[in-house]
Amino acid sequence: MSADRPYHHGDLRRAVLAAAVEAINEGGLARLSLRDVARRSGVTHTAPAHHFGDKTGMLTALATEGFDLLADELSAHPPGPDNLLEAGVTYVRFAVENRAHFEVMFRPDLHNPHDQALAAARDRAGDLLARAVVAAAHPAPGPQTEVASVAAWSLVHGFATLWLAGALPEELSEDLQGSARSVARLLFPPASPDGDAPSRPADASPGGPAAD
């Protein structure tokens, strides 16, 4: 922060994680280097290494921060029968707006597998997602609820991942959230305003019931 850097940084953890996000956004996760992150933070490369144990520890902390951020955003939407769709859109938006975090979150080969903070943050986000499905899909949760939960997660995760990989058609990017909503609607049609109560999470087939 200040021009004359004191020997002790003061908030190295925050500075390093922010620098890591910056570096990933600029050069990609594959080219992320501890030394570059340290340079951006104004310290030598052994400072973050010592603080986080090693590079893996730093990425574990970044993934933990990501799961916490995701859980915070999911919490902003109160669970309800109509909010599964919005939870899905939130998931996609989070992935796109926090690309660096998101890419690290689902690369367990870059994590310290024994890190408890990571596991806690991941569980918190996972519970929020599962709860959104339970609240939306059925009047009463049944044996299909877990399948529906995996399906919902898979759909939005796949959509986000494919978009980040540049694999989806370019037109989608013009209204990414709208596209995400359209895709999610295929799996979980919202509670219909005309009174047609959805008895199961999916009653749309491609080009079938879709009146277009």
Place this chain on the structure above:
Amino acid sequence: MSADRPYHHGDLRRAVLAAAVEAINEGGLARLSLRDVARRSGVTHTAPAHHFGDKTGMLTALATEGFDLLADELSAHPPGPDNLLEAGVTYVRFAVENRAHFEVMFRPDLHNPHDQALAAARDRAGDLLARAVVAAAHPAPGPQTEVASVAAWSLVHGFATLWLAGALPEELSEDLQGSARSVARLLFPPASPDGDAPSRPADASPGGPAAD
């Protein structure tokens, strides 16, 4: 292969790609090194670098091989109204059985973006997937078909990716293809509106207890 290695390897390309798959399976993509691949192939590290241009070129070739393998597997299932589900299961199975290829295929930051062989292989696989959706759309493909295609791809891609990341419940791994089929059925119920194959998603419980 033989004890007395000739100066010219003879089939370096194949040997290197196979060694790369082996190395990724053993140590993960993040720790893949050109020198290790070269060692496994019995050459110096500059041999694959020269053959493929650089490390990125090697991974581009690996991704291309992956898309070709995927397209081959998808081609094995003739497109039909009931085969979208099987195409999805094939996608998931491919990802799990060819983890190394799959991980490289969707990491464009590791590819040479100007490689035409990669683009061709990717398009071939993409067309086969899209065609499976079109063939399943009844009665006729409509404006929703592209959305359905993205949704189908997202669902199976997300399922495969999450499983590879170890993010899905462990029980799913016991019958991964069955679980994939159950999940895919939620998005595309095989029953046509007109009559046959009256299988319901509610019958497709993976056998696990209800979740909440």
Place this chain on the structure above:
DNA sequence: AGAGGGAACTTTCCGCTGGTAAGATTACAG
């Protein structure tokens, strides 16, 4: 056959990387 040219591979070297060990600086408790 045998010579030339080019492809395949090696040798050598470079700067950069992550990790370790030991030393310097600072905060803080007693």
Place this chain on the structure above:
DNA sequence: CTGTAATCTTACCAGCGGAAAGTTCCCTCT
């Protein structure tokens, strides 16, 4: 005010990807 622990630096190491130049071999042309 003193000792100790935490924080960060300096110095060093082996391994990495890539560039440049040299060596070996294949293959065609005469």
